[in-house]
Structures are given as C-alpha cells and as structure tokens.
Amino acid sequence: MNIGEAAAASGVSAKMVRHYESIGLLRPPTRTAAGYRQYSESDTRTLKFIRQARDAGFGLEDIRQLVSLWQDASRSAREVKRLVEVHRSDIADRIRELQSIADALSHLLAHCHGDDRPDCPILEAFGSDTPTAAAGGRPVSRAVNKRRVAR
Amino acid sequence: MNIGEAAAASGVSAKMVRHYESIGLLRPPTRTAAGYRQYSESDTRTLKFIRQARDAGFGLEDIRQLVSLWQDASRSAREVKRLVEVHRSDIADRIRELQSIADALSHLLAHCHGDDRPDCPILEAFGSDTPTAAAGGRPVSRAVNKRRVAR
DNA sequence: GCTGAGCCTTCCCACGATGGGAAGGTCAAG
DNA sequence: CTTGACCTTCCCATCGTGGGAAGGCTCAGC
Incomplete structure (x- = not known):
C-alpha cells in the first residue's frame, strides 16, 4: 500500500507519516524499485495507535515510549x-x-x-499594575499540545 | 532606561522586547549614539500591558489590536x-x-x-479501532497559547 | 506508443512565542 | 586600562503540522 492509502487508512496525513519515519517513530517501510514507500497492515495499526495517542494529547516523545511499550510483549x-x-x-x-x-x-x-x-x-x-488573569502570577504548564483546525 | 531595565520593570524579557519591536508591536525606541535602545515610562507601561494580555492567553495578533485600542482615545x-x-x-x-x-x-x-x-x-x-480520547473525533481549537516553565 | 492526471519523491520554508548562544561593541567602576 | 556587566545583531532550536516547488512514477484512455 502506498503512503497515501496508508494515510487515509490511519487518519494521519502522508506528510506526517514521512515525518514520523524521519524522527524514528515509525520503522522505515520497504520501498518499491521506484522508491515508493510500501506499508503493511501492521504499519497502519501503528499509525492508528500514534494517532489515538496524539488525539489524547500526548507529545511525540511520550508516544515514542508508548509505542515501544505497546510493541513490547514483556512490558509492565x-x-x-x-x-x-x-x-x-x-x-x-x-x-x-x-x-x-x-x-x-x-x-x-x-x-x-x-x-x-x-x-x-x-x-x-x-x-494597571495589578495582575489580572493567570492564576498566581507566572503562568505554569508543561506541554499538552495545541491543535488548530479550520472552521 | 536601557532594555534590561525596561525588561525588569515590565516583566518581559529583553529578548521579547526586541522581538515585539521587530514585529511592530512596540514602537522602536530612541537610541543612544552607541545604538542602545532607550525606553520611557510610557514604553514600560505598554510592555506591562502586553504582558498582562499575554498572561491572559491572548496571541500577539490580538494583542496588537488590544494595544492599538488601548492607545486610541476614541475607541469603542x-x-x-x-x-x-x-x-x-x-x-x-x-x-x-x-x-x-x-x-x-x-x-x-x-x-x-x-x-x-x-x-x-x-x-x-x-x-483498537474505536476512538478513545478527544471529544468527537478530530480535535478542534484555535490557539490559546501554551507556555512552559521550568519546574 | 503517447499524453495527462494523479500519485509519489526530497527539500526547504512557515507558523507562534520563546529561549540559547555566538561574535562583537560600550560603559562604568576600580 | 582592564574587567565585567551590559548592549548590539544574527542565526538556530523548539513542537507539530502544513504548503509548495521541482522532479519522477504509474496507470488509464486514446
């Protein structure tokens, strides 16, 4: 299956599929003689997993760990x-x-x-000089990604 | 007042003060003969305003409008x-x-x-194939900036 | 066979807000 | 005059994603 098909099947854009490969989140797939990436069912399962974890707001570093735990039968x-x-x-x-x-x-x-x-x-x-909004003073917070979509 | 002092007085980093100037959010201040930026009380008031708006989660584009309304006596x-x-x-x-x-x-x-x-x-x-997290399916949301801080 | 549409490839750039750091100039206190 | 703390500009990185250029591949229809 070509990248476009794998993208459509997993709900991850082709652009992102390549990106995930480039950062080592997804195994490089086999290639056709012409250099086209060929994905398996197993690859699309991984992509779906990644997508679900993204939707749950995990960052890619966390997802890297989650994927590796997911694929590790002896995980705890x-x-x-x-x-x-x-x-x-x-x-x-x-x-x-x-x-x-x-x-x-x-x-x-x-x-x-x-x-x-x-x-x-x-x-x-x-x-004015008196702090208005954010809780105590300086804003705090670790990631928890944004995401924007046309509307 | 030099940029470091203006930064300390407003709670905006010197780096960001320069950045705000570069994107036209803050008027370019006068310079000393050596090229040092010289800020007035009025400039630090603007910087404090910007900082408060940032703390309230506004993006810089919104802040640009807020600042201009703030400075416009005939605003509605x-x-x-x-x-x-x-x-x-x-x-x-x-x-x-x-x-x-x-x-x-x-x-x-x-x-x-x-x-x-x-x-x-x-x-x-x-x-699994059934969506787990995010509300309906695709995530929605316009900006509302992140912010991260050491802890 | 040839052509065109629609894929695919890689590579670079952009966003938003912020920080890091290099290379070099300036200023004030000692 | 030296030293250290400041200042300058410029480039790079973050994070996740998309846009688009320039070029190659494939397949369907003629």
Whole structure:
C-alpha cells in the first residue's frame, strides 16, 4: 500500500507519516524499485495507535515510549500507567490555568458595557499594575499540545 | 532606561522586547549614539500591558489590536468586548477539549491495574479501532497559547 | 506508443512565542 | 586600562503540522 492509502487508512496525513519515519517513530517501510514507500497492515495499526495517542494529547516523545511499550510483549503496565498519569496531571494543570484565565475574563466582560463609549474596564485592567488573569502570577504548564483546525 | 531595565520593570524579557519591536508591536525606541535602545515610562507601561494580555492567553495578533485600542482615545468598548469574548470562547472550547481527554484518560487509568503484568487497557484502547480520547473525533481549537516553565 | 492526471519523491520554508548562544561593541567602576 | 556587566545583531532550536516547488512514477484512455 502506498503512503497515501496508508494515510487515509490511519487518519494521519502522508506528510506526517514521512515525518514520523524521519524522527524514528515509525520503522522505515520497504520501498518499491521506484522508491515508493510500501506499508503493511501492521504499519497502519501503528499509525492508528500514534494517532489515538496524539488525539489524547500526548507529545511525540511520550508516544515514542508508548509505542515501544505497546510493541513490547514483556512490558509492565506500571510503566504505561505512570506515563499516562503524568500526562493527565499535566492536562489537569493546564485546565486549571485556562479556567482561571476564563474566570478573570468573564469577570472583566461582565463589567464592560460594550457600547460605543471608550471607557472599558478590560483595558484598564490590562493597563494597571495589578495582575489580572493567570492564576498566581507566572503562568505554569508543561506541554499538552495545541491543535488548530479550520472552521 | 536601557532594555534590561525596561525588561525588569515590565516583566518581559529583553529578548521579547526586541522581538515585539521587530514585529511592530512596540514602537522602536530612541537610541543612544552607541545604538542602545532607550525606553520611557510610557514604553514600560505598554510592555506591562502586553504582558498582562499575554498572561491572559491572548496571541500577539490580538494583542496588537488590544494595544492599538488601548492607545486610541476614541475607541469603542464594543470592539474590545468582542475581541475578549471570542478569546474567552476559544478558551472555553479548549477547556472542554482537554476535559474530555482528561476524562477518557481517567477512565482508562481506573481500569489499569498498573503492576508488573503486561496487560493494560490503555494500550489496548490506543491500539483498537474505536476512538478513545478527544471529544468527537478530530480535535478542534484555535490557539490559546501554551507556555512552559521550568519546574 | 503517447499524453495527462494523479500519485509519489526530497527539500526547504512557515507558523507562534520563546529561549540559547555566538561574535562583537560600550560603559562604568576600580 | 582592564574587567565585567551590559548592549548590539544574527542565526538556530523548539513542537507539530502544513504548503509548495521541482522532479519522477504509474496507470488509464486514446
């Protein structure tokens, strides 16, 4: 199966399939005489796995470990659980951070009349010396990837 | 005041101060004969404003608009409110997305014994065909910046 | 056979926000 | 005059993804 087909079957773009190969996340597949990559069912399973882990917000370094655990019959579930717990905790941190920003914005929005007049507590808050948004002061948070999509 | 002092006073790194200037977010300051940037109180106020908006998760493009509204005495609060509402809604989307991932992970974690044995529902889920984490299927979300910090 | 569409290849560039670091100039205190 | 702390510009890296150029391959239809 060519890369396009493998991409369609796994939900990972062909561009990313090549990228994953280039960073050693996916085994280099066999090639046809003309140099076309040929993927097996097993490869598409791995790609699906990667995609699911990406959708769960894991970074590629974590995924590298998850894939290797997944493929290791003698793994211990402890390892996996630890990785996932750390990630869940990162996400929880990120949620708290975003929530505190959202709360601050909601508060400001509630006090902004939003008509044609220029006075606006939001700009006043950003222009003042007292910290407005993010939880304590400096923002914290390990990764937990973004992702943007046309809408 | 030199860039280092302005940076310390505003909480924005000197590196970022130069960057903001290079992308037109901050007026180029006057320079000494030797080429050193000289900042005024007004500049540090702008930098503080930018920093607060960054802490509230705004992207630099939004901040460009916020700064220009802030400095425009004849602005209408409507404009500001609209920008902030869109941002709050983006954050809310992002929170929902992260929460649905966190919920899925929690569910999986609850079913993983996490001992030395290799069987693990987490890997099984990622290896299966049924979508595991992210809300509907494809991840959604406009920016809402990351931020990472040593810890 | 030949042509064209639609694949595929590699390579480079971009995003957004930030930091690291090199190579070199400047300034103030000793 | 030296030393160290500052400043300058310039390039590179991060992370995950996409865009696009320039060129090669394949297959279906004529």
